[in-house]
Amino acid sequence: MIELEGLTKRYGEKVAVNNLSFTVRPGIITGFLGPNGAGKSTTMRMVLGLDRPTAGDVRIDGKHYDQLKDPLTYIGALLEAKAWHGGRSAYNHLLCLAQSNGIPTRRVREVLDTVGLTAVAKKKTKGFSLGMGQRLGIAAALLGDPRILMFDEPVNGLDPEGIHWIRNLMKTLASQGRTVFVSSHLMSEMALTADHLVVIGQGRLLADTSMADFIAENSRSYVRIRTPQRERLLDVLHGEGVTAVEAGEVLEVDGDKAEAVGELAARHQIVLYELSPQRASLEEAFMQLTAESVEYHAHDGQPAGPVPPGQQQQQQQQWGSEWRKG
């Protein structure tokens, strides 16, 4: 297990991680989600003892990272791609790690094989593509056959086949009873892999929940309606106290009201072209949850960048209205 208790990290005035407490459990994939700059990498660096917490504590199986004997045999991590000497071959890079961590040499070939780098094992890593670099980083994480694995944005730079491969690898590792902690800023990616979610925004814990509960609690259900008799249907719905919102060509009614709307339309002989129950996407649920803590926004036709303080409120409202639209 990885246990965080009141974990806090300040860089000068900036609070990168703010009083985080949660536990990452074995046997499942825990997704660590947050917008850019939310504090995910900083948290992961503190787990590995690469950054010292300003306050609070983080333990791996009850111990601080620096108390672990041969730490790679407890926890393997992929933090930054290409964090190695480019003049070395993939084989030699892993061999050095193995020898300095009391790991048998045979593991080097095993993990190269697992990540599909056997054919280029003797090539210098400086010629590696981003995807090959990610695979080498994952090989290093797996080297000590650890019970805990931590991956920071592991699908970055991978092609679709590579993304599929890493998803399956994480699922296999979790099914072997290992702890898998994986960060992403993409909800859609997490939805395909994670069983449990920890969501942070501006360093603060926003949610610590199963994926199923997250979906149930955060995604909005509504009914999408298309009709050639729009004004008439709006009047009928209004008369029954049902609020419908126009969204382009369609009308949207909040809640699971498809049957009620269908019966009303039939009673008033209103033609419907479409009456379909919808659930807002997980990406929308994630944006809704983190709306107030997004630091970097992009607008159509404008470069992305930090939001000036005066515009933050306005932007939050825009996120909100986007969400409520319908």
Ligand SMILES: Nc1ncnc2c1ncn2[C@@H]1O[C@H](COP(=O)(O)OP(=O)(O)OP(=O)(O)O)[C@@H](O)[C@H]1O
């Ligand atoms: N060494 C540092 N000195 C100063 N500020 C830092 C440092 N490292 C991180 N930060 C700041 O802390 C905040 C959290 O950064 P962090 O990289 O942990 O976020 P993240 O969630 O991993 O983001 P991303 O998804 O963009 O990788 C950011 O505002 C960042 O600018």
